[in-house]
Amino acid sequence: MERIEEKLSILADAAKYDVSCSSSGSNRKNKNKGLGDTGAGICHTYTEDGRCVSLLKILLTNFCIYDCAYCVTRKSNDIKRVSFTVQEVVDLTINFYRRNYIEGLFLSSGIFKNADYTMERLVRIAKKLRQEHHFNGYIHLKTIPGASDELIHEAGLYADRLSVNIEIPTESGLKLLAPEKNRQDMVKPMEYLRNKITELGEEKRIFKKTPIFAPAGQSTQMIIGASGETDEQIVFMAQRLYRDFSLKRVYYSGYVPVSCDNRLPNIGSAVPLVRENRLYQTDWLMRFYGFQADELVNRQYPLLELDIDPKLSWALRNLSCFPIDVNRAALHLILRIPGVGVRSAQQIIMARQYGALDMEQLKKIGVSINRAKYFIICRGYKQIYSDQAAHKIKQYILATSQSKYLRRHCQQLNLF
Numbered sequence: 001m002e003r004i005e006e007k008l009s010i011l012a013d014a015a016k017y018d019v020s021c022s023s024s025g026s027n028r029k030n031k032n033k034g035l036g037d038t039g040a041g042i043c044h045t046y047t048e049d050g051r052c053v054s055l056l057k058i059l060l061t062n063f064c065i066y067d068c069a070y071c072v073t074r075k076s077n078d079i080k081r082v083s084f085t086v087q088e089v090v091d092l093t094i095n096f097y098r099r100n101y102i103e104g105l106f107l108s109s110g111i112f113k114n115a116d117y118t119m120e121r122l123v124r125i126a127k128k129l130r131q132e133h134h135f136n137g138y139i140h141l142k143t144i145p146g147a148s149d150e151l152i153h154e155a156g157l158y159a160d161r162l163s164v165n166i167e168i169p170t171e172s173g174l175k176l177l178a179p180e181k182n183r184q185d186m187v188k189p190m191e192y193l194r195n196k197i198t199e200l201g202e203e204k205r206i207f208k209k210t211p212i213f214a215p216a217g218q219s220t221q222m223i224i225g226a227s228g229e230t231d232e233q234i235v236f237m238a239q240r241l242y243r244d245f246s247l248k249r250v251y252y253s254g255y256v257p258v259s260c261d262n263r264l265p266n267i268g269s270a271v272p273l274v275r276e277n278r279l280y281q282t283d284w285l286m287r288f289y290g291f292q293a294d295e296l297v298n299r300q301y302p303l304l305e306l307d308i309d310p311k312l313s314w315a316l317r318n319l320s321c322f323p324i325d326v327n328r329a330a331l332h333l334i335l336r337i338p339g340v341g342v343r344s345a346q347q348i349i350m351a352r353q354y355g356a357l358d359m360e361q362l363k364k365i366g367v368s369i370n371r372a373k374y375f376i377i378c379r380g381y382k383q384i385y386s387d388q389a390a391h392k393i394k395q396y397i398l399a400t401s402q403s404k405y406l407r408r409h410c411q412q413l414n415l416f
């Protein structure tokens with residue numbers, strides 16, 4: 001028992017660097033009187049509706065034949081190495097589930113001998129859980145780059161979500177920090193999964209007996225700040241991944257300095273949390289607000305501003321697009337107004353059918369007036385800032401902003 005506890009503490013700790021474990025979109029029902037039931041929106045910490053749920057998040061092993069400089073599990077790192085057996089992971093999952101500790105499993109791994117050897121073990125765990133224990137909880141499996149199509153196919157039959165980590169956003173960065181790896185080994189399983197998810201999804205609509213295949217789709221993770229990449233490179237890569245592989249999510253993980261290596265930021269350097277957050281906001285703008293990558297970052301503006309969010313940053317660079325009349329403009333234009341979220345934009349469209357909206361009504365709808373007032377026209381209000389320079393408007397907004405990220409970004413020491 002002590003041995004298992006020790007393995008659990010080592011392999012759970014090693015798994016914490018992977019952030020690609022939130023999930024949504026899976027709806028595996030408990031039809032066979034088995035164990036568990038995966039509802040939509042399960043994730044490791046908080047679901048989109050704010051519920052906190054938990055997954056058993058572990059590595060199968062922290063042995064690895066590779067030596068990726070940014071990874072704590074790299075073979076040259078002098079750490080204690082342990083592995084679970086297939087049965088140990090199955091037993092842990094079932095026991096934790098029965099005790100109500102977890103609602104699912106997130107399983108990744110270092111690479112034992114080769115990709116197939118490792119992937120085969122991951123698949124066996126998922127298969128045992130589903131077929132022997134009739135476990136209907138959520139399962140997220142990492143796909144090992146270089147694993148065969150047959151094993152990836154089998155993984156998709158048992159897991160809700162599969163993910164292949166891109167890790168380093170640029171090819172040159174990958175060559176520098178993980179020279180034994182190649183991008184093609186990461187892209188190939190993504191292509192395979194995209195094709196299978198579409199093909200079997202379409203087949204299932206016609207033949208009900210077609211098995212479900214990775215119902216929560218695929219995701220990936222990029223490490224931010226390890227290889228000197230610009231935000232432009234990261235955001236363009238994310239756009240490509242969504243477009244080419246129909247990914248459900250791209251996760252951004254600020255690099256935590258774990259290696260003393262002159263190719264990497266020094267141990268003790270700050271984790272780029274604000275940058276990570278701005279990238280998530282950019283991702284949101286591309287997925288839900290209709291922005292293209294090159295509107296948010298480009299050759300002229302390769303870095304995201306850290307003190308303001310990317311939508312405000314875009315608006316200040318494009319003041320000629322404003323003011324927007326919220327009582328007349330189309331939805332796609334209303335979505336561009338800083339301080340207006342997707343829900344508020346939809347409510348504006350609904351509410352204005354019954355009469356022109358004024359500031360008070362916009363406030364009730366949930367519009368952040370502090371920001372929006374510089375960019376809109378509404379009943380009884382015409383913005384008076386059109387002749388102001390962008391940097392002035394930015395100053396006004398920052399002066400009244402309550403953003404926690406602004407506080408974090410502040411360089412001034414706070415002594416009291």
Ligand code: SF4
Pocket residue numbers: 064065066067068071072073074075109110111178
């Ligand atoms: S292959 Fe994966 S686990 Fe192994 S060193 Fe590289 S990133 Fe770490």
